[in-house]
Amino acid sequence: MSIQPITFETTVNGETVEVTVPPRLLLVDLLRDRLGLTGTHVGCTFEAVCGACTVHLDGVAVKSCSVLAAQAAGRQVVSIEGLASKENPHPLQSAFQQTHALQCGYCTPGIIMSMAEFLRENPDPNEEEIRFALAGNICRCTGYSHIVEAVQIAARELRGKTQEKRA
Amino acid sequence: MSHGDDDHGTGNFSLVGKRVPRKEDIRLTQGRGQYFADLKMPDALHIVFVRSSRAHAEIVSIDTEAAKAAPGVVAVFTGDDIKDRITPLPHPIVVPNLPGKFPKHWPLAVGRVKFNGEPVAVVLATDRYLAEDAAELVEVEYSDLPYVGSPEAAMAPGAPVIHQDLDNNEIFSMSFTGGGTAEGAAANEAEISAILEGAPVIVDEKFQVHRTGITPLETRGAAAWWNEDDGLTCWITTQRPHIDRLALAEVLGLSTSMVRVMAPRDQGGGFGNKAPFYRESILIPWLAMTLKRPVRWLESREESLMVIGQERDQRIHITMGTTEEGRILGMRVRIVADNGDGCQGVYWGFVMPVLGAATFCSGYDIAKADIRLACYVTNKPSLAPSRSFGSYSPRFAMERMMDLVAARVGRSPLDIRRLNLVKSFPYTTATGSYLDSGDYVKCFNTLVDTMDPKAFRERQAELRKQGRFIGLGFSTGTEISGIASKVFVQLENQPGYGSATVRIDARGRVQVLEGDAPQGTSHETTFSQVAAEVLGIQFDDVVVQTGDTQNTPFASGSLGARGGSYTVSAVYNACRSLRFKMARIFIHDRRINARPEDIEFEGGFVFPSLDRENKMGFAELADRIIMKPIDLPEGEQAGLEATDYFEAPTSMFYFGAHSCIVEVFPKTGQFKIQRYVTCEDAGTVINPLIVEGQVQGGVIQGLSNAMFEQYLYDDQGQQMTTTLEGYRMAQAPDMPHVEVTHSYTPCPGTPLGSRGLGEGVPGPVPGALVNAVCDALSPFGIKINDLPLRPDRIWHMLGGPDGIREPEGRGMAGG
Numbered sequence: 001m002s003i004q005p006i007t008f009e010t011t012v013n014g015e016t017v018e019v020t021v022p023p024r025l026l027l028v029d030l031l032r033d034r035l036g037l038t039g040t041h042v043g044c045t046f047e048a049v050c051g052a053c054t055v056h057l058d059g060v061a062v063k064s065c066s067v068l069a070a071q072a073a074g075r076q077v078v079s080i081e082g083l084a085s086k087e088n089p090h091p092l093q094s095a096f097q098q099t100h101a102l103q104c105g106y107c108t109p110g111i112i113m114s115m116a117e118f119l120r121e122n123p124d125p126n127e128e129e130i131r132f133a134l135a136g137n138i139c140r141c142t143g144y145s146h147i148v149e150a151v152q153i154a155a156r157e158l159r160g161k162t163q164e165k166r167a
Numbered sequence: 168m169s170h171g172d173d174d175h176g177t178g179n180f181s182l183v184g185k186r187v188p189r190k191e192d193i194r195l196t197q198g199r200g201q202y203f204a205d206l207k208m209p210d211a212l213h214i215v216f217v218r219s220s221r222a223h224a225e226i227v228s229i230d231t232e233a234a235k236a237a238p239g240v241v242a243v244f245t246g247d248d249i250k251d252r253i254t255p256l257p258h259p260i261v262v263p264n265l266p267g268k269f270p271k272h273w274p275l276a277v278g279r280v281k282f283n284g285e286p287v288a289v290v291l292a293t294d295r296y297l298a299e300d301a302a303e304l305v306e307v308e309y310s311d312l313p314y315v316g317s318p319e320a321a322m323a324p325g326a327p328v329i330h331q332d333l334d335n336n337e338i339f340s341m342s343f344t345g346g347g348t349a350e351g352a353a354a355n356e357a358e359i360s361a362i363l364e365g366a367p368v369i370v371d372e373k374f375q376v377h378r379t380g381i382t383p384l385e386t387r388g389a390a391a392w393w394n395e396d397d398g399l400t401c402w403i404t405t406q407r408p409h410i411d412r413l414a415l416a417e418v419l420g421l422s423t424s425m426v427r428v429m430a431p432r433d434q435g436g437g438f439g440n441k442a443p444f445y446r447e448s449i450l451i452p453w454l455a456m457t458l459k460r461p462v463r464w465l466e467s468r469e470e471s472l473m474v475i476g477q478e479r480d481q482r483i484h485i486t487m488g489t490t491e492e493g494r495i496l497g498m499r500v501r502i503v504a505d506n507g508d509g510c511q512g513v514y515w516g517f518v519m520p521v522l523g524a525a526t527f528c529s530g531y532d533i534a535k536a537d538i539r540l541a542c543y544v545t546n547k548p549s550l551a552p553s554r555s556f557g558s559y560s561p562r563f564a565m566e567r568m569m570d571l572v573a574a575r576v577g578r579s580p581l582d583i584r585r586l587n588l589v590k591s592f593p594y595t596t597a598t599g600s601y602l603d604s605g606d607y608v609k610c611f612n613t614l615v616d617t618m619d620p621k622a623f624r625e626r627q628a629e630l631r632k633q634g635r636f637i638g639l640g641f642s643t644g645t646e647i648s649g650i651a652s653k654v655f656v657q658l659e660n661q662p663g664y665g666s667a668t669v670r671i672d673a674r675g676r677v678q679v680l681e682g683d684a685p686q687g688t689s690h691e692t693t694f695s696q697v698a699a700e701v702l703g704i705q706f707d708d709v710v711v712q713t714g715d716t717q718n719t720p721f722a723s724g725s726l727g728a729r730g731g732s733y734t735v736s737a738v739y740n741a742c743r744s745l746r747f748k749m750a751r752i753f754i755h756d757r758r759i760n761a762r763p764e765d766i767e768f769e770g771g772f773v774f775p776s777l778d779r780e781n782k783m784g785f786a787e788l789a790d791r792i793i794m795k796p797i798d799l800p801e802g803e804q805a806g807l808e809a810t811d812y813f814e815a816p817t818s819m820f821y822f823g824a825h826s827c828i829v830e831v832f833p834k835t836g837q838f839k840i841q842r843y844v845t846c847e848d849a850g851t852v853i854n855p856l857i858v859e860g861q862v863q864g865g866v867i868q869g870l871s872n873a874m875f876e877q878y879l880y881d882d883q884g885q886q887m888t889t890t891l892e893g894y895r896m897a898q899a900p901d902m903p904h905v906e907v908t909h910s911y912t913p914c915p916g917t918p919l920g921s922r923g924l925g926e927g928v929p930g931p932v933p934g935a936l937v938n939a940v941c942d943a944l945s946p947f948g949i950k951i952n953d954l955p956l957r958p959d960r961i962w963h964m965l966g967g968p969d970g971i972r973e974p975e976g977r978g979m980a981g982g
Contacts, residue, residue, distance in 0.1 A: 022296070038205035039198015041435070043384040045468040049891035050384060080198035089197065097192035100856040103864060104687025105195030106384045106435030112196065127904075134899035138891070140384045140436050141687050142860055143867030144899040 008073035012037070013082025021069050027062075028053045030069035031079055039080040039109045040064060043138065051137030054110035055079045061117040063136075080109035083116060091157040092116055092150065101150035103141035111137045115151050123159050125151070182696040182706060183919065186856040189692040190707070191433075200433040203388035203404045204465055211390065212241055214451065214464035215298040217288040217305045218473065219280035222316075222546040222884020223329070224309035226278060226287065233304040234290055239297030242458060243305065245288045246277035253418065253453055260414045261444045261512030263659045265521060267339040270330040270544070272510040274450035280309070281329055281508045282548050283886050284473030286446060291454065291462060314546050314884040318482070318503045321543035329508065329544045338509050339517035339542040343524045343598045352539075359537035362497035366488025370572050374483040375953045376560035378505065379876040380553035381868050381929070382476035382894075383686070385435020386466035389448050391455035398425025401452050405430050405714075406442045407724025409682050410661065412716045414444045414512060415452055426452075430684030430714030437686035438868070439552030439926075440476050442726050444512030469889045477878050478519055478553035479954075480505040481560035485568055493576040493583045497535040498597075500527055502561070504550065506542040511549040513659060517542040519550055522647075522658070523557030528596040529565055530607045530645045530822055532589045536597035546884045554868060555930040556727070558644070566642035566934025567952060570941065580641060580938065581615055588643070593817065601818045602645065603916055605848055610910035611643060614824040614846035617908055623828070631946065631974075637830045637841070638943025642934030646927025648819040648914070649732035655723065664812045665733025666720040669698065669741040671807035673793040675771075675786025677702065677709045679738055682722035684714035688730055688925070689857045694738045696853060697919070701742035703768030704785055720810050728821065728923030731853060736917045737813035743918075744809045749773065749788055755800040756791070757781060815916040821924050823847045825866070825935040831943040833971050836962025838940055840870070840903040847907065850914035850922040858924060863905040865928020871897035873933040873956050946974030 007020040012035060021030060026046070031037040043050035048066040055064045056078040057071075064079075084090035092112045095101070102108040111134065118125070118133040125133070130151045131144070139147060194200055231243040250273050257269035276285050288305050292298035313327050320326060321336035328335055345355030363369060391401040398421060405411050405428070412428040415421070434441065447464060455462045486499040502524055506516035517540075524540040555562070569587070573580040585608055594602045623639050630637055655663035668680040679694050695709040713719065722734070750763035753773050759781070767776045774782035789807055796805030828842040845862055852858050875895040879887045888894040913920035937951050940961070949964050966972045 024296070032204075037198070038202075039200070041202070041385075042204070043386075043435075043468065044891045047468070047890040047892050050468075052384060084197075086193075086197060093196040096196045097188045100189060100192075100860045102192060102195055102687075103689070103860055104383070104385065104434060104436040105191065105200050106202065106687075108195055109198050128900075131899040131902075138384060138896050138898060140381070140438075140868070140896065141864045143863035143865075143905055144902055145863045145904045146860055147899070148904070 006070055008070060010072040010075060010077060012077045013079060019069070023068070023070055025069045026065055027067040027069045027072055028064040031055065031064060037079050037081050041106055041109060043106065049138065050107070051114060052107050052110040054113040054137065056113060056117060061114045080113060083113065090116060091154040095150040095153040095157070099146045099150040099153065101142060101146040107137060107139045111139065111147065119151070119155050119158055123155060123162070125155060180700055182700045183853050184851070185854065187692060187696055187706065187854055189689055190695060191689065191691050195433065201431055202385060202433045202435055203402060203431045206390065206402055206431060208390055208461050208463050211461040211463040212291040212293065212458070213295040213298045214454070214462055215290045215295070215302040216286045216470065217290065217302050217307065218470065219276060219283060219285040219287050221280055221309045221311060222283045222314045223312040224280050225312065226276060226280060227308040227310050229288060230306040231288060234301040237297065237301035237304055239292040239294050240290060240301045241293065242291045243288060244275065246273055246275035249273060249275055250277045253449065254420070256418070256510070256512055258414065258417045260417045263513070263515070263518055264657050265339070265518070266341060267515060267517050268333050269515060270509055271332050274446040282546050283884050284470070284548060289450065289454070291458070316545060316547070316880060316884055318505050318543040318545065321545050329546060333544070336544040337541060338506050338515070338544050339521070339540070341540055343527070343538040343540065344536050356537045359497050359499050359535055362535055363486060363488040363499060366496050367491050368489045368576055369486065370489070370568065370575050371486045372568060372571055372952055374560070374564040374567060376479045376481055376563055377954055378477050378480040378878040379872045380476040380478035380551065381438035381440070382471060383436025383438055383440055386468060386471040387441065387445070387447065387475065388465045389451040390461070390463040391452040392461035393455045393459055399452050399456060400427045402429050402431060403448050404434055404441050406437045406684055406686060406726055408684050408714050408716050409721050410513070410724055411444060411448060415449065418449050419453060419456065428716045432713070434684065434686035437725065438554040439556060439726065441686060442552050442724060443514050446510070468891060472889045472894050473886050474548045475551045476553060477507065477548055478550055479559050479872065480550060481520055481523070483560060483564040485564055487568055487572060489572055489576065491576060493572050493578050493586060495531065495533050495587050498533050500536065500538040502540040504540065504542040505545050505547065507545055507547040507549040509544055509549050511551060514552055516550040518659065519552055519557035521557065523561045525598050526558055526600050526645065526647065527561045527565070527598060528600070529562060530589055530602070530643055531565065531587045532594070533597055538598060547880065554865065555927050558927060558930045559872065559933070562642070562644050562930035563933040563937070563954065566931060567937060570938045581620065584611060584641065584643065603817050603819050604912060604914060605820070605822050606910070606912050607643070607822050610822055610846050610848045611824045613908065613910040614826055614844060617844055617846070618826045635830065636833060636943040636946070637828060638939040638941065639826065639828050640935045640938030640942055641824065641826050642931040642938065643822070643824045644927055644931035645820045645822050646924070646930070647727055648821045648923040649729040649815065650727045651815055651818045654818055661723040663723065663733070664814045665729055665737040666722045666810065666812045667734060667737040667741050668720050668808065668810040669738065669745060671745060671789050673790045675704065675708065675789045677704065679709060679711045680719045681711060681713045681734060682716070682719035683725040683729070683734060685725055685730070688725060689854070690730055693731065693735060693853050693857065697735055697738050698742050701739060701746055702785065704771055728926040730923060731849070731921050732819055732917055732923035733813050733815065735853065735921060736919065737811040739918050740813055741809040741811040744811070745807050748803070748807065749792065751800060752792055752803060753783060753788055817916055819914055819916045819922055821849055821922040821927070823928065823931060825931040827935040827939040829936070829939040829943055831940055831961065833947070833965050836958035836960070836965065838958065838961070843903045844906040844908065846910050847924060848910050848912055849924040850912065850917070851920035852909070853919065853921055859907045861925035862907045862928055865925060866905045866932055867897055867902050869929030869932025870902060870936060872929060873936055873954050875955070877955050947972055948975065
């Protein structure tokens with residue numbers, strides 16, 4: 001009955017690794033259990049509702065509990081650990097602290113990954129657009145108000161950076 | 168010091184009262200949190216439970232042979248395997264001081280299963296995927312018993328008795344009025360009946376709140392390892408590691424010196440769910456002891472939704488007698504709770520409704536009441552604590568009553584609340600709750616002013632002409648701000664004090680040790696603010712460590728809004744005592760004539776207030792006391808470490824008022840919350856940013872419970888809401904922005920004047936929401952006394968498939 005493990009290369013947070021895993025292994029388990037990247041969390045039984053496991057796969061926010069590790073073969077994965085650095089945090093990370101947009105913090109990495117993609121697509125969103133973009137992530141603690149505020153602040157800062165680059 | 172509303176009593180402070188960003192957030196926003204699932208345990212066996220597929224059945228047989236032979240499997244245990252090796256609950260450490268019944272149970276079902284999801288067997292394997300495969304191979308044969316799915320079914324004559332060691336299904340029954348004796352309760356009942364008979368106005372209403380709760384995003388987990396010399400070491404997702412340690416030692420027959428419990432530094436929300444002493448928390452350490460191997464269990468979301476986090480679930484009948492003006496003369500309350508199986512250490516299902524009944528009157532002045540509660544065992548998981556602990560349903564009922572009384576006597580709901588709110592403090596309620604201080608009417612009026620009801624009524628009338636229906640609703644609630652030992656010992660056999668150890672090291676850095684275990688509740692930041700404030704040092708020079716029973720002072724747990732009232736006061740007092748010691752030694756060394764109170768601690772320096780230049784570095788003074796303990800003042804010892812056990816002289820209550828504006832669309836029954844505002848009196852606010860977050864989160868949880876979340880069972884007791892698709896929690900687009908305003912009165916019972924806040928925030932929410940919806944629909948004469956509040960129900964009440972009724976020309980007079 002035993003199914004043969006498969007071996008492939010994938011690039012995680014900029015580093016290409018070769019892994020040998022069972023075909024049924026989920027991407028979230030590859031990241032957490034095999035690569036030690038525990039910033040990506042699991043809040044549901046893989047029904048892909050809570051969004052705590054959101055990572056970027058070739059730049060697109062995906063729920064890593066609903067992707068097989070093997071589907072990341074030859075592709076770029078970015079998790080919360082690879083979004084920015086401790087010294088130069090992403091504007092979303094700073095804004096979340098500034099506005100108290102997290103309490104227990106369990107949902108936070110997933111929300112930041114989801115919003116990082118959203119702000120690339122929509123750099124100047126209004127409150128309603130932010131709230132709809134957050135529909136794939138559940139936050140149980142904050143009541144969302146401070147998260148909306150954080151995303152607005154980060155959006156402003158990111159727009160400023162874009163203008164600097166152009167200038 | 169004057170206490171103006173602007174500075175919330177913190178005008179003289181540099182850190183307390185400021186919107187200080189949290190120190191927790193740097194690691195948590197960057198993916199470096201250390202939650203249970205992130206903790207590394209090399210070579211740990213992974214545990215998967217086999218859970219009952221039936222709600223009520225005899226276990227005929229369990230075949231574990233195939234599972235035991237499966238790849239990676241190390242062991243499989245069933246109830247029969249453990250029942251002679253683990254002593255069953257109840258054990259005294261997890262039994263409250265209440266006249267309830269405590270059904271005997273083991274961590275795995277023995278003989279019978281009593282709800283869908285009860286643990287039946289446990290599989291241990293080298294890999295989680297393999298453990299899950301093997302769990303599927305365990306064959307359980309059941310012989311079904313009749314399903315008892317409601318209190319009504321449980322109390323019916325001839326109902327099957329669920330627990331064979333109990334006489335019947337009534338697990339708890341008590342009168343909360345009348346002085347605690349049967350004669351007193353009977354006399355009180357007769358007195359209330361007479362008051363009601365003589366009352367000019369009687370309002371008699373029944374309410375029901377469904378089974379729901381505040382499940383956190385992080386599920387539970389437990390891990391343990393055994394060492395012959397040191398005994399058991401356990402990681403448990405828990406709000407109360409010290410209680411877990413005592414309980415584990417007692418149940419497993421170990422010396423407490425052989426048990427260490429650690430709550431992970433980061434926990435993904437608790438809200439009460441992580442406060443009980445659960446069966447899994449017994450079994451996992453026992454497996455580590457027995458197999459002499461590290462073991463680890465991480466609960467799945469499906470398991471979590473099947474077995475924990477289910478609260479509320481009360482039916483409430485209120486008969487209220489009032490004057491013609493709506494002043495309450497007396498009240499009879501009968502509460503019935505669907506207890507579930509009740510097999511849960513510390514709470515047993517009924518402790519939550521008990522507290523709800525004990526604080527039923529909330530902030531209202533009701534001189535005479537007759538309040539009784541009865542709880543019935545059913546084939547569902549035990550009620551488990553959730554934020555607003557037992558009070559969500561009572562608050563809903565009382566706040567609906569206020570509006571219903573208003574409608575009955577033809578006055579505004581605002582006037583009825585102002586008329587009946589407690590006005591002079593301290594005040595003892597009919598159930599004996601001691602309301603220490605505050606100004607409830609001021610807080611309520613502040614909120615009313617914000618909402619501008621006059622302008623609202625004009626807009627409402629205007630919109631009604633256009634066939635649009637908006638409504639304004641209000642509610643209020645009190646919340647226990649920490650629980651005094653006097654109450655807590657009686658309730659749960661546990662102390663209520665807040666405790667903290669503060670250590671200053673020779674480099675002037677400060678360590679605060681707390682025995683409770685925060686779960687997103689910002690203790691690292693608030694306690695650092697207070698310690699840095701008292702010692703005059705940098706916020707970043709304070710480290711707060713929590714939840715490890717090996718090095719923290721005993722504490723009953725992170726619950727009941729204790730952090731901002733009790734524990735923070737212990738931190739404050741311990742820092743004050745160290746500050747005085749440092750001041751005494753400074754005075755001695757400098758040979759100055761001053762009292763310790765005359766020495767200032769500010770900006771990292773210590774100096775006499777009248778001679779600021781005669782200063783010494785805080786770190787230098789710490790080094791002198793710890794590393795150079797010579798020529799100390801007479802009677803003074805070296806070292807800088809203090810532990811404080813803070814106990815308030817009386818119990819303390821926090822008060823909040825909520826208001827909500829909705830628009831209802833009669834054609835579909837859908838409604839939209841246009842505005843939600845609260846007004847809080849939390850005393851001295853240590854960090855307004857955090858208080859705002861606590862209130863906003865609590866309100867959205869309250870709305871989510873009222874509008875979306877519901878644990879559903881089919882007619883055989885199968886739980887139908889075991890994923891987050893079926894058990895729907897509020898998402899951002901569903902929810903309004905919550906505006907938080909303040910009305911400040913100092914709390915006399917704590918050194919900083921702070922009250923704890925947060926735990927009870929969801930309580931007033933359904934009252935404000937439903938009152939607003941009923942106000943919007945007053946031209947249709949709609950009365951909603953049951954939750955959840957769903958568009959389809961509103962649509963049916965408005966006429967539904969028979970066509971929406973025409974609204975009356977004018978609605979009831981609003982506030």
